Amino acid sequence: MYERIRRLAAIATLLAGALVLPFAAQASDVPNIAAASDLQFALPDIAVAFERATGQSVRLSFGSSGNFRQQIADGAPFDLFLSADASYADALVRERRTLDAGVIYAIGRLALFVANDSPIAPDAELRGVAAALAAGRVSKFAIANPAHAPYGRAAQQVLTHAGLWRSIEPHLVLGENVSQAAQFAASGAAQGGIIAYSLVRAPGIAQRGRYALLPASGHDPLVQKMVLLQRADATARAFYAFLQQPAARAIFERYGFDLPPQPMMGTPSVRRAPA
């Protein structure tokens, strides 16, 4: 019986030992960056370039812009928010949760992506989608959730303009963000998907299927805006400035983003002096 107690005590000691691991968050001098999931591949490259150039690092979190906008309003500890559209960034500006009015860093493009064994032939006019739909060969088609993901909204506009929305709606699977929609399409679980062009170009996805870049005229422009948030420190500001430099712009371009017509160089206008 006492043997058992001793064993219990040993387990308790083990557990207590694990507690020596620090409880509090680690030093918060590394800024948290909330980024739309279409930046899943471009932004890590830019962060590496930033680290090489300045020796400073950033922590990246990817998700749906709408969710991040909500979480930031609820007090999530992010320093910089790269939204996949302007409205979510602007809403935070209106609510005075930002240090500046924001900067447009890229224009997103859509692509039709189909897995290698898909019955859909990819083309920019979605004729292949219409044909496959008419032939009853599309059981699932992936887009991001139009309710809170900007790429989902744009995909809905493209499908509506092509006159396909009604017929494709029963077949839609909605990704929580555009990256999940890409996952659905690339895995072949959905016969195709309208996703971010920036994701289609990434090596992990490109080899899994074929794609067609969709014309930008088919949907409202995916103006991607970033804003510095209240708690941004010097590193976050430096990263914000770096994202507007030629080196970062070149990486955005390489991943298939269009660049804002007016390159905004130098330090962004910041409303409040650093604390």
Next chain:
Amino acid sequence: MDWQALTLSLRLATWTVVVLLPIGVLVARALAWRRFVGRRLTEAALALPLVLPPTVLGYYLLSAFGTQSALGRAFVSLLGHPLAFSFAGLLVASLIFNLPFAIQPMQRAFEAIPADIRPAAACCGMSPWRIFTGIELPLAWPGVLSALVLTFAHTLGEFGVVLMVGGNIPGETRTIAIAIYDRVQAFDTSAAGLMAAVLLALSLIAIAIAYSTSWRTEAARG
């Protein structure tokens, strides 16, 4: 392989177990032996997280912890940061979610102790504390241990609540379950596969421990 996420999950699970151990023992013992008004209701309330969708709890916690509620703002003035999107917030969520996993096995274990043993021990002059440490705990410990193991494993696997109140911040709220989801979305299947295998192994070990202790209890009872 995201070691940071694994460490974070282990830390979260350890803290959950450490905080729930005394709470669980006290509550389970009271539920097993005391007869009080509202006992059934308390039991039902404590079992609620078993059937509650994680998103429901996540939603309520987010409303309560966020800076848009009075309670949330009170936390901000107390802690200097909101409870949501922080490790402390995850711990609170995890404690609530694990209540049934901690309490129910312990309660069963205490219920299994024959009712006349304690008066008999008291007759022999043992103090209540000696009875607790010398008789109750040794008899109930397999149940207590399996409760702790289940709680630990369940915390490692918790996903929905963490997704809603965590915010996927590396080193702070990105647990291993979230990291797997994150890696799948990044098409990093090798990292996702490795982490999934680690979680599978940990879960198997936990279940094995939990089952072997309950088997031992039954064997002891004959």
